[in-house]
Amino acid sequence: MNRIIKLAAYLSVFVLWFSCGTNQESITTISNSENQWPMSGGPNGSWKVETNLDVPTKWSVRTGENIKWKKTLEEGGQSGIAVWNDKLFLTINPPIDTPKYSEVLELYAIAETNYESLFNQVEEVLKAKNDRQYLKLKKALKEPETQWKNFLKNHKHYQSVSELEKPTVKANLMRKQPIGKAYIKHFKKYSTYVHEQSEALKTVNSEFEKVKKLKRGGASAKDIVLLCLDANNGKELWRKTVKGEISSDYNYGFSDATTPCPITDGKHVWAINASGGMACFTMNGDMVWERTWMPSTGRPFNKQFDSIMFDDLILNVEPPAADDNSRIKEWNYLHAFNKHTGERVWVTKEALTHYNTPIVGETFDGKPAVMIGRGGPHEVPERPVGLTLISLEKENQGNAIWNWEPTETNKISGWGALSTQHWDANKVSWFLAGDDHVTVDSKTGQQIDKKQLNIVDQYVFNVETGKYELKKDVKLIHHQNQRHCNIMASNNLFYMVRYKPFMAKHNTETGKNEQIELPHDIDNDGNFIWGQPQKNDGLNSQGQLHTGDPRTRGDGFQKCFLGSPTMINNYIYFTNALGTVYVLDSKADTFDESALIAVNDLGPKGATWSVNSLSFANGHIYHRTMKEIICIGD
Known part of the structure; x- marks a missing residue:
């Protein structure tokens, strides 16, 4: 009889252990939440x-x-x-x-074309005038620009990301890399000088920047x-x-x-x-x-x-x-x-x-x-x-x-x-x-x-x-x-x-x-x-x-x-x-x-x-x- 009682006690402990091991209900379980998902981690918050x-x-x-x-x-x-x-x-x-992003891209393409067209026109005028400051800045930009383009071409991470992600990656690289810093330094001087020669270009550039912001999303x-x-x-x-x-x-x-x-x-x-x-x-x-x-x-x-x-x-x-x-x-x-x-x-x-x-x-x-x-x-x-x-x-x-x-x-x-x-x-x-x-x-x-x-x-x-x-x-x-x-x-x-x-x-x-x-x-x-x-x-x-x-x-x-x-x-x-x-x-x-x-x-x-x-x-x-x-x- 004692052996039977001991065996029954052992079995009851085993059943209790087994049920605890397979049932996820705990003291943190939300009441009556079996088969529900009441919060982020599920019934007891553990996922x-x-x-x-x-x-x-x-x-x-x-x-x-x-x-x-x-x-x-x-x-x-x-x-x-x-x-x-x-x-x-x-x-x-x-x-x-x-607007839908497809519409934003259409607006961007138009704004970009207008801007680049007018920028090129202003450049042609400066070239025709043989503007020394313009020619000096253009020449100084050539080598940093070539090095920067080659750098991006060979940068595996930049080349691997999506087109939407590239502008941000490029901006980060430009901020951190010596080649990028050199390029942006010369580009800003050159770009600023060209913009200063035309009020119309400043206006078109302002509109282009607004559309750029739309293109970035958010x-x-x-x-x-x-x-x-x-x-x-x-x-x-x-x-x-x-x-x-x-x-x-x-x-x-x-x-x-x-x-x-x-x-x-x-x-x-x-x-x-x-x-x-x-x-x-x-x-x-x-x-x-x-x-x-x-x-x-x-x-x-x-x-x-x-x-x-x-x-x-x-x-x-x-x-x-x-x-x-x-x-x-x-x-x-x-x-x-x-x-x-x-x-x-x-x-x-x-x-x-x-x-x-x-x-x-x-x-x-x-x-x-x-x-x-x-x-x-x-x-x-x-x-x-x-x-x-x-x-x-x-x-x-x-x-x-x-x-x-x-x-x-x-x-x-x-x-x-x-x-x-x-x-x-x-x-x-x-x-x-x-x-x-x-x-x-x-x-x-x-x-x-x-x-x-x-x-x-x-x-x-x-x-x-x-x-x-x-x-x-x-x-x-x-x-x-x-x-x-x-x-x-x-x-x-x-x-x-x-x-x-x-x-x-x-x-x-x-x-x-x-x-x-x-x-x-x-x-x-x-x-x-x-x-x-x-x-x-x-x-x-x-x-x-x-x-x-x-x-x-x-x-x-x-x-x-x-x-x-x-x-x-x-x-x-x-x-x-x-x-x-x-x-x-x-x-x-x-x-x-x-x-x-x-x-x-x-x-x-x-x-x-x-x-x-x-x-x-x-x-x-x-x-x-x-x-x-x-x-x-x-």
């Missing part, structure tokens, strides 16, 4: 879910494969998609009535638009404006005012405007409350932070309130607001960088907490660089459980704060400038280990043989191994590499690094395109160029902030900036072609852009681009 439902892994918007419906969006946006039963929530930038607004759509067909049910305080550029490659995902608990929906606003609505779109706040300025103020709800609290990243004299005005902190009233409940004493994306989770002893980080570029002021685990337990909410500071300077260690701050009950992930990775004990805040990231086994695709080849112990140099976006699965850290089409896997215990090369795109016949950087038009669904940041029009692995990967069961979904979604098996024994489950598209080749995370609810994947929202899975 990880486990389900018995069928999970789409293969689809194509281009061919219609496994696509239930698509809905055109009037304007771009970057928020995730919150899902509750039959309703979807997302945000876009306000539509603006500006739009901005303080407010954003919250959309509610029918999850069954994408039909718009209602839309509401969420006010902001500072005008924000549309579709900036590093987040814009629409970045935070809406939040819903099935009774209400909340939206955060990164330009300085929050609002709460009923599920039918009735306003409950709204508030505005002033974001930090003087640096890129839009943030990589994404939405978090815990119990009756909405968490947000803001500077201190105007009447708060106990915190530093120029710094950002984690604020908690009562979701029912919008009243501020608490503010952390420790600051966090606006680039940082905190993640809620459960500590080793089963208590709720949120991880925040400090450090980064553009002279972000929040200090000290490092991590803080903030308690969400009722008796200690908003207070630090521990703080960790790296020994390295911000230039090296601050990279970790640019991450989505994934952690679990045992460890926290922190990057050091692309070459090293640090693991911190999430129980104590003590550093566990530091391991290299830049010595890797690479699986590189050989186009001639049509097979992957293993290259062992490849040494990567800094920019060759910058990380894009990251997620942890057990002892493995996965991240997309920036600038190079590779996915990386780092084992935090053994230090083993593996990378697999990814195809850049898929051709019209469904074949992978290898080793050929792609481009996109940067246009919204109306054909307008409302993004003024040319980096949005790079090759998909360009410098930008991509949303967190989403993990469904053992599959991890990474989306690059061209809307190519790579599905990886986190449990693959070897990080070779067996780990690459599928490569999917979110829209037409050369006309798709996205920096979003996907959402999974009710057996469907919901994703978006600048042009449309997509429901995946029949």
Whole structure:
């Protein structure tokens, strides 16, 4: 009998352990959110879910494969998609009535022709007059101009970027390179002298500069638009404006005012405007409350932070309130607001960088907490660089459980704060400038280990043989191994590499690094395109160029902030900036072609852009681009 009792006890413990191991519900899970996607990271804010439902892994918007419906969006946006039963929530930038880019290009061609024609006429007059100053400046310009043209001709990066991106790259090179500085110095003297000889040329040049500005694109607004759509067909049910305080550029490659995902608990929906606003609505779109706040300025103020709800609290990243004299005005902190009233409940004493994306989770002893980080570029002021685990337990909410500071300077260690701050009950992930990775004990805040990231086994695709080849112990140099976006699965850290089409896997215990090369795109016949950087038009669904940041029009692995990967069961979904979604098996024994489950598209080749995370609810994947929202899975 004793043996039977012991066996029963053992089995009950095993069943409890097994259910805990396979069910993602935790103390941070939003009530009744099974099969829903209530906020940026899903039901428990971790970007990880486990389900018995069928999970789409293969689809194509281009061919219609496994696509239930698509809905055109009037304007771009970057928020995730919150899902509750039959309703979807997302945000876009306000539509603006500006000319289509094709019309702008026509205007530009006319203005350019008029300007160049008149400029040439003035030059001919100066030549006929044998103007000594003109001839002297023209002669002085010849050699710097030749050297500059040859420099651009042989500059690989400049030649590889899209036509829309080239003017910005050229301007940066001109500002930094001695050859560019010499050319622009002589060109300005020469051009200024020619313009001074003709009032008509000055007028035409002024008009040409206006059209040049239109050609560069861009739009901005303080407010954003919250959309509610029918999850069954994408039909718009209602839309509401969420006010902001500072005008924000549309579709900036590093987040814009629409970045935070809406939040819903099935009774209400909340939206955060990164330009300085929050609002709460009923599920039918009735306003409950709204508030505005002033974001930090003087640096890129839009943030990589994404939405978090815990119990009756909405968490947000803001500077201190105007009447708060106990915190530093120029710094950002984690604020908690009562979701029912919008009243501020608490503010952390420790600051966090606006680039940082905190993640809620459960500590080793089963208590709720949120991880925040400090450090980064553009002279972000929040200090000290490092991590803080903030308690969400009722008796200690908003207070630090521990703080960790790296020994390295911000230039090296601050990279970790640019991450989505994934952690679990045992460890926290922190990057050091692309070459090293640090693991911190999430129980104590003590550093566990530091391991290299830049010595890797690479699986590189050989186009001639049509097979992957293993290259062992490849040494990567800094920019060759910058990380894009990251997620942890057990002892493995996965991240997309920036600038190079590779996915990386780092084992935090053994230090083993593996990378697999990814195809850049898929051709019209469904074949992978290898080793050929792609481009996109940067246009919204109306054909307008409302993004003024040319980096949005790079090759998909360009410098930008991509949303967190989403993990469904053992599959991890990474989306690059061209809307190519790579599905990886986190449990693959070897990080070779067996780990690459599928490569999917979110829209037409050369006309798709996205920096979003996907959402999974009710057996469907919901994703978006600048042009449309997509429901995946029949």
